[in-house]
Amino acid sequence: MSDIAALEGDILAAIAAAGGEAALEAVRIAALGKSGSVSALLKTLAAMSPEERRQQGPRINGLKDRVGTAISARKAELGAAALDARLATETIDVTLPAREAPAEIGRIHPVSQVIDELTAIFADMGFAVAEGPDIETDDYNFTRLNFPADHPAREMHDTFFFNPKPDGSRLLLRTHTSPVQVRTMLAQKPPLRVIIPGRTYRCDSDQTHTPMFHQVEGLVIDKGSHLGHLKWILAEFCKAFFEVDDVKMRFRPSFFPFTEPSLEVDIQCRRDRGEVRFGEGEDWMEILGCGMVHPNVLRNCGLDPDEYQGFAWGLGIDRIAMLKYGMPDLRAFFEADARWLAHYGFRPLDLPTLAGGLSA
Ligand code: DAH
DSSP: OOHHHHHHHHHHHHHHHOOSHHHHHHHHHHHHSTTOHHHHHHHHGGGSOHHHHHHHHHHHHHHHHHHHHHHHHHHHHHHHHHHHHHHHHTOOOTTSOOOOOHHHHOOBOHHHHHHHHHHHHHHHTTOEEOOOOSEEEHHHHTGGGTOOTTOHHHHHTTOOBOOOOTTSOOEEEOSSSTHHHHHHHHHSOSSEEEEEEEEEEOSOOBTTBOSEEEEEEEEEEESSOOHHHHHHHHHHHHHHHHTOSOOOEEEEEEEETTEEEEEEEEEEEEEETTEEEESSSSEEEEEEEEEEEOHHHHHHTTOOTTTOEEEEEEEEHHHHHHHHHTOOOGGGGGSOOHHHHHHHOBOTTOOOBTTTBSOO
């Protein structure tokens, strides 16, 4: 075998053995670089006789060309292998569930969601939202609402009282949202149409009672407001809230110091293996108290009962939230257990609207 053939064999073997681009480059420099083996052969052409050069020229140049071609081919091969290896490490499993962004992990408490739902329903009927403080005076919580002093109804409310002030008066945690009726009538001129969602407090605790709970009060005052309006509003509310086409309601006579007449309202339901369904069935469930605002209350709030009349209602928010969303234990509402909230809570962007569906 000639020297050239032996050199070619060595170089091609080195090219084939180059495991990476750097190794291949070293082989190229050793062969075709300035002081490479092939370049050295090319230089020998200059000293040859024309006869010899005619013979050796094509052989050496052929060698140079084949080495160059082999290097390019190997380079392409190594490039493709490197790309394949990179792609193999960068594969994305598109079937994996999307990871939630931290801002999307938070949940809206069912009570907040239900307050948003109520507000959407009543806002659609033209109601504004009114608010008052959790710490109330005895006057607003009881006296102006026509609870006579020492009346047993004050005890019925299991009130949390603060220590008496030097003048003998004592503040309390409001036992219902009704004092905000008083505040609204004192602050605004009729016609009034407000709902009053908020926290209320009573010294009571079991599976369906917690010392802090939520009510939504409604108040309408105008010259011609009557029980028919009240019944229509409550029926529309129940249908919208429970998302049923029809709901039967039953009004029973009752007593509240601040309304006359006073009524309690039951809605038709079916109790089925621990579940309650509305808009069907033969059972009844009490959901709220209501009535025509007592003339004494109007008077206590600076309104003339001969000119104005109105109606009001009070409804337990936690209870209707439990019914609507199948949450069996009220106490869990206020235990701040993140697992409970992850299960029963609502996504922050699921804003209830009548157009979009309340709980869709
Ligand atoms: N305040 C009452 C309670 O907590 C509920 C209530 C009943 C409110 C009748 C009203 C009403 O406005 O008219 O038990």
